[in-house]
Amino acid sequence: TDAVALYTRQDDFGKMDGSGEPDWESKDAFNWVLLSSPEENSVMMVSDNSLSKMLEPDFYTHWRSFFLYRDGELQEASGYQLDHLFNDVFPVFSKAYQSFCSAHEFGRILDILLPEGEVKEQFRTAALSGASDVKMVDD
Template sequence: MMVSDNSLSEMFEPDFDTHWRSFFLYRDGELQEASGYQLDHLFNDVFPVFRKAYQSFCAAHEFGRILDILLPEGEVKEQLRTAALSGASDVKMVDDDSQLKLGEIFEPYLDGWLLQEGHIQQITDCYELQEVSGSEKAETFFCLGAAFCRYSSSAVFGTEWESPQILRG
């Protein structure tokens, strides 16, 4: 693998704009076509030094799909995306203004503490869950709920004593 110093640095500390094909791959001295290998295999098996960063990037992008249907571009979306990649945040969203801003974003998707039927359908479509079993669908919704609950923890947007309430619910 031949990769620039900048691309290599990005691959070890990816963000949402990291390009995972910014390298030249050689096998027995011959340049390989990009269609001749899968990135999952390459970064998980062939070059395991990238495994953790690549898997974190993929998980954040998978979670990012729900952020794309929920949030307009802006500061809150960027903070949520960044936290999805790093698993932490220095930004705390427990003050009144932050709580109100989060409420304005998420309350339209809720009916009390339940997701509105229309939003359930949006998530089902976004994650292509129309044909999966009920247990697979439940697992996806559970994981998404757990991710939002994590956002309310002190590691991300909460503090030891306070949490962004709408994310916890």
């Protein structure tokens, strides 16, 4: 559509040459253009790798690996709040983002209680996935 075409002509899209051509050979190329609801009038340009990580985050997911446009203007990272962006503007990310935030808070508690090591990493993994292959309690 015309709404997407405007963003595919950005220098950072796809092959990064302004041609509007995606670069499907690179999973780090910004090939995906996500449109918000018309009321929000926002567009996110994101790579396959970042999109996948944001839909299925782990403890180390970086939540600012995209370009955000509002009313056609590129936004500075300080110009928006991630909570609003992922819960309201692009709700496709809401469940994953909330899960990440909960696990990240749990991770802060682990940082206080446990030294670095295998046990700490097992708790982090269990917090993110909701399950563990390792029994974490003693009978």
